[in-house]
Amino acid sequence: MDKIDFRSDTVTWPTPTMREAMANAPVGDDVYGEDPTINQLEALAAAKTGKEAGLFVASGTMGNLTAVLSHATRGEEAIVGQDSHTYLWEAGGMASLGGVVPHPLPTDAIGRMDLAQVEASVRYDDPHLPQSRLILVENSYGDKQGAPIPPDYFAGIREIADRHNLVVHMDGARLFNAAVALNIDASEITKHVDSVTFCLSKGLGAPVGSVLCGAADFIHKARRVRKSLGGGMRQAGILAAAGIVALNEMVERLADDHAHAQQLAQGLARIPGISVHLETVKTNMVFFGLDEAVSLTPGEFIEALREKANIWLGGLGERRFRAVTHYWIGAREVDLFVETVGEILRAV
Ligand SMILES: *Cc1c(COP(=O)(O)O)cnc(C)c1O
DSSP, rough: OSSESSSOGGGGGHHHHHHHHHOOOOOOOOOGTTTHHHHHHHHHHHHHOOEEEEEEEEOHHHHHHHHHHHHHTTTTTEEEETTTTHHHHSTTTHHHHOEEEEEOBBBTSSSBBOOOHHHHHHHOTTSOOOOEEEEEESBGGGGGGBBBBHHHEEEEEEHHHHTTOOOEEETTTTTTHHHHTTTTTEEEEEEEESSEEEESSTTOSSSSSSSEEEEEHHHHHHHHHHHHHHOOSSTTTHHHHHHHHHHHHTTTTHHHHHHHHHHHHHHHHTTTTTEEEEEGOOOEEEEEEOOTTTTHHHHHHHHHHHHHHHOOOOOTTEEEEEEEOTTTHHHHHHHHHHHHHHHHHHHH
């Protein structure tokens, strides 16, 4: 990469292997179901998540929206974490485009809603009330430092859903980070949910795309919903080819990103003026703060990193920052980051 970019794992460029696979991909018209590379990716994604079928979509947001609109209809309600991506970071699409009413609940330190509160939130049959239809969960949990949530929580959610005839969808944008961090197969997590979306375009390194997976009849319906959202694609096998490489070659190496995040967190923790909670670093994200005593604004700190070493970092408001590791960040880049932060703080 031309710069050392810690802002997100979405910044990853396709790997050389991906570019080659993209150049050579057999393609067809996917709206006719004739793109062999997309068909192969969808089957592979379904196998990895233990579902019957998959649907290639343009983004994680489109996958989640397609899922919600396929599971629920206008005036129905989705129980959802109040700091989850589907509720907070997807422009309110479930409500604005689908008329699905979100019912947000608080989450704990790793992104779990309280199970008793979830159950108490299910609506009874009364003409005044929206009707509960869906529970939305997320893993890993972005707003909780990318925390990986162990499967027993989803087993609990499943029991509630079964008791009340609800459907469970997982926003698994970083599902494989969670699985690798927990050292389990992704399907050990997804077996508890009806459908799941995961992103190919984050830590897995593909340039574009996500896959929505679920039962065959659900995916059949979702294909129509995707079309209605303008998401029908033609010779997109060129994109799916990178996704196949992502699933075959980029999942296990996520452990390297997690190790680099540890290295980064431990390095930062030794610098006076920086605060980082080491125990919250479980996947590829490091959240840290710049102490009030340091006479730099957050903007000046970010600017100094860019000027000194072409290091790009994302601010979270106040004096908090998020650094994300990925394929293009190695141990050397992490060392450079830590050294440069140390230099900047020593100079003020
Ligand atoms: C990135 C992300 C999404 C959405 O993915 P896009 O491809 O950016 O639309 C959904 N959920 C979580 C948790 C994410 O991190």
